Amino acid sequence: MTTTHLLLGQTLSYTSDPFHSPIVDSAEVRQNGGVLVKDGVIFGVSEGDTLRAAYPHAKVHDYGDALITAGFVDAHVHYPQTAIITSWGKRLIDWLNAYTFPEEMRFGDKGFADEVAGRYLDLTLAHGTTTVASFCTIHPESVDAFFEAALARGQRVFAGKTCMDRNAPDGLLDTAKSGYDDSKQLLEKWHGQERLSYAITPRFSPTSTPEQLDAMGSLWAEHPGCLMQTHLSEQTDEVAWVADLFPDARDYLDTYEQFGLIGPGGLYGHSIYLTERERTRLKEADASLIHCPTSNTFIGSGLFDMAGLMAEGQRIGLATDTGGGSSFSMLRTMAAAYEVGQLRGTPLHAAQIYWLATVGSARALRADDKIGNLAPGMEADIVVLDLSSTPAIAQRTARAENLWEALFPTIMMGDDRAIIDTWIGGQRYQAQT
Ligand code: GUN
Ligand code: ZN
Known part of the structure; x- marks a missing residue:
């Protein structure tokens, strides 16, 4: 039997293309979100507490206020x-x-x-x-x-x-x-x-x-x-x-x-x-x-x-x-x-x-039915980002008033120190040394 995983953190899922629809309508952001992963696939994206109650046997990975998105x-x-x-x-x-x-x-x-x-x-x-x-x-x-x-x-x-x-x-x-x-x-x-x-x-x-x-x-x-x-x-x-x-x-x-x-x-x-x-x-x-x-x-x-x-x-x-x-x-x-x-x-x-x-x-790559977004049915390729990974980024993120403002300093100044975890096909990746 494969393990069911529940990743907790801020979640970001796109609902439409932000180049061709208003930015505010393009994404669903949950501050206390959860991603349920089963058999290599994303089974659900919802409020963390809701998923925790519905799947009490899932293995919980609590990432605090880190951002969980598609890889x-x-x-x-x-x-x-x-x-x-x-x-x-x-x-x-x-x-x-x-x-x-x-x-x-x-x-x-x-x-x-x-x-x-x-x-x-x-x-x-x-x-x-x-x-x-x-x-x-x-x-x-x-x-x-x-x-x-x-x-x-x-x-x-x-x-x-x-x-x-x-x-x-x-x-x-x-x-x-x-x-x-x-x-x-x-x-x-x-x-x-x-x-x-x-x-x-x-x-x-x-x-x-x-x-x-x-x-x-x-x-x-x-x-x-x-x-x-x-x-x-x-x-x-x-x-x-x-x-x-x-x-x-x-x-x-x-x-x-x-x-x-x-x-x-x-x-x-x-x-x-x-x-x-x-x-x-x-x-x-x-x-x-x-x-x-x-x-x-x-x-x-x-x-x-x-x-x-x-x-x-x-x-x-x-x-x-x-x-x-x-x-x-x-x-x-x-x-x-x-x-x-x-x-x-x-x-x-x-x-x-x-x-x-x-x-x-x-x-x-014509693979958007499988990868690239945090949504039910998608393959569980996931990245977990620390939005305060360095002092320089953290002091700027502290001023942010919404997710985009909190993410932008990591986009502009972030590197591999911002990557807390990478998941491939529902498995947390550990470097093969
Ligand atoms: N054009 C043809 N080959 C290459 C390559 O290897 N890199 C880049 N940037 N351009 C190319
Ligand atoms: Zn090239």
């Missing part, structure tokens, strides 16, 4: 870049060549890949992140390592073999055929096992020939239930390079569109320099744009148009983009999203930022 969902990461995070001073193409590709070369060694995959998931869990969508490397071993590590931790994750057949060093290239064959084999091996999902993963147009993009498009057409993740319009030099490499394409998105690489379940990391046509097509296709704010500032890419794209009704997720992004923390990522909004003159409300890191990213 963070990081919609675009590169776990193989864990050890080169915060590599200094370069912009995208030079950064890839100087730091990223040499590191990714090492992932043909399964033991090395295992070590980094485990370390990456432990680091992110310590930061409250329960689901990620990760690029692996061209090596099938890197995919096996990641899925095995996620399986051992019971996590819902999305990942795929990164495909590249040009413009990368020897040793880091596949071919159109081997990229297709290896991806298909990995997809058949892993997709749908426990909480694992395979994502078809052409890195970006500059590192794939038209033949490879075409093969990726075929694989996606054969498996439309899988996500497809890639990069789009991150830096101006990159956009110009794509125009040179694909002289017949109407724009960057067209280099994917021509080969069937656009549709629901398509995830487009960065998406900063979009033309009107691209915006229209992405919206029509109901594709997902992934905002990577610490990466966009760290690699010097630019400012994502959150307000404009949200107003158009685009589907948008939030992500660290480790290790182009400069942090493993979705709190730090939320802070950067706020700062980018400020630089564009469109500040985001705390309710909107936090929604992006939970429901929004889950929606972008």
